[in-house]
Amino acid sequence: MALSNNSSAKVGAAVVLLITGVLYLCFWLRDPLIISLQHSSTTTIDDLEAALQRAASGNNKTVVIAVVNKAYVEKSGSSTSTMLDLFLESLWEGEDTRHLLDHLMLVAVDQTAYDRCRFLRLHCYRLESADQQHLDFSGEKVYMSPDFIQMMWRRTLFLLHVLRRGYSFVFTDTDVMWLRNPFSRLNNNDTVDLQISVDSRAGHFINTGFYHIRSNNKTISLFEKWYSMRDNSTGMKEQDVLKSLLDAGFFDTLGLSVNFLDTVQFSGFCQDSPDFGAVTTVHANCCRHIPAKVADLTAVLRDWKRYKTAMVSRHKAKQLRFRWTPHANCWGSWNDTHYNPQQ
Template sequence: MPLCNNSSCDIAVAVALLFTGALYICFSSRLISDPIADLQRSVNNQRRTKFPVDELEAALDRAAAGNNKTVIIAMVNKAYVEDVGVERTMMDLFLESFWQGEGTLPLLDHLLMVAADQTAYDRCRYRRLHCYKMETDGVDLEGEKVYMSKDFIEMMWRRTRLLLDVLRRGYHIIFTDTDVMWLRNPFSRLSNNGSLDIQISVDGGHAINTGFYHVRSNNRTINLFQKWYDMRLTSKGMKEQDVLKKLLHSGYFDQLGLAVGFLKTTFFSGFCEDSTDMGAVTTVHANCCVHIPAKISDLTLVLRDWKSYKASHVNTKWSPHVNCRRSWKDTHYTPKH
């Protein structure tokens, strides 16, 4: 007796063929290379990569907690945390600006101080901040590194390498030099909707300054920082800021599809170009200045001017940056070690 009649056997065969065909299409489609899909899978896998919970990761996690994976990073060494003969330290002034600024005190919870030596790390811990001691591979980064000296350039490149590592770990960064006074919460002046990859301060016009910038972690910015850091090998004697300018003017930013915002000096001021509006100024950077004692003297006046403004709300001119102007002619200056 047959197991099935002709019609039922035909239906069974047809169903089996359809099922086999569906399985073939399913598995063969996975074998066919789709460049766009492969790239997207690669990006997603990179983002899911788990970094080891080392000291840096632990420090970043603490500092970025509750702040959408955004961390404020500043770098200090012994020269920035010890008295250089002007009673206060650069770190003292930097932290005081957060206390004196409008809406800035809570931001200390998201500040990570990167120490280049043990003295700076110990002082950071004493101030009960989020601290990380950067690996320096035996290079001495302790004393003051005068602008454009060999050690200054080396320190800037070490900083760039660290920030590249932070971006790779998926953290967004606000980097700030320690000679930047935070007078207002900058988040209200920054685009935080993801439309800009980098927002960077300027000395005037589009002359970028790497003393203050906001960078989002994504493939474009990671590629930029990798290229930037790699160029140190062919840019002997150039500081990292000039190399970044070179990349910008070469069109490399455009090649990566980077969206860049330049922060106006009205809001993100500096000694190169003062903001004329104390009612709008957010940060003040002691750029266009050579050494630490001059910066401390003139930034002390900045905080004094700021306190006067807060008491009166009368917009006045900043005190002249006399010591910083003189620092360019101070050829006999010897850094303290």
């Protein structure tokens, strides 16, 4: 009888120890530090996600994205600035734009552009892929050349990947001068899926050089359909294909809410803003090559600085009518048939 009681006591003690051990493991595994360690051991963050997280920090998972190559970060011919230099200068000279540099991610399509980005200590991502092995995107791609069209489609695919990761963004070409903070001029309503610039107020001649897009199922579906049409659109740039989807009613089919940005605020060389007090961005559209863009955008920044100086004396500024310097280099670029782009 004593032996039986002793055995029962040992079994009872073992059960108590087992239950205690299980409870200890449960509480230990629920510890935040342990959960964090377990998560970090099973979750990998690739270079793109890391760059996006840095650029989107504190900005509601929204980034500013620009794509650069060697031709945009190196001086060409007699130019005193690069396209990237002018773009960054506009962020410095613009109204309430300097802090936006913290949310800018430069996507470099070649090593020279990536090295320059890193030297400037910006948020940088090096775009590489297996299907790019036989494509060289480093040199200048003249408007509507086969390489230009290829590069635009590669850009579209990359931006689709960004949307799929849940990031909203403003895409901007680096030949867009940011003279005021565009976020203060864009519609902040979450129901607006896409806000895109246009070349002219007459008709929806959309321009993919500047737009804001929210990441959701509708916009992802749009980009998937858009990119899927690349092989059936010979001779058309990606912007033309997107316009064809708009005209065909595909935006309505998806239920997309779209705003077309007014050229008074989001202007370009195709149609100047008549109002220096409202202009937010100036895009070197309707221009064929980089040297012409650099020359005329340099004049844009000079005009902007002149306007800002005059605004110090508001009484004087009201008496002045500010006009943009004519974009003579860009207008003439279409007749420059002997132009050889720098490689």
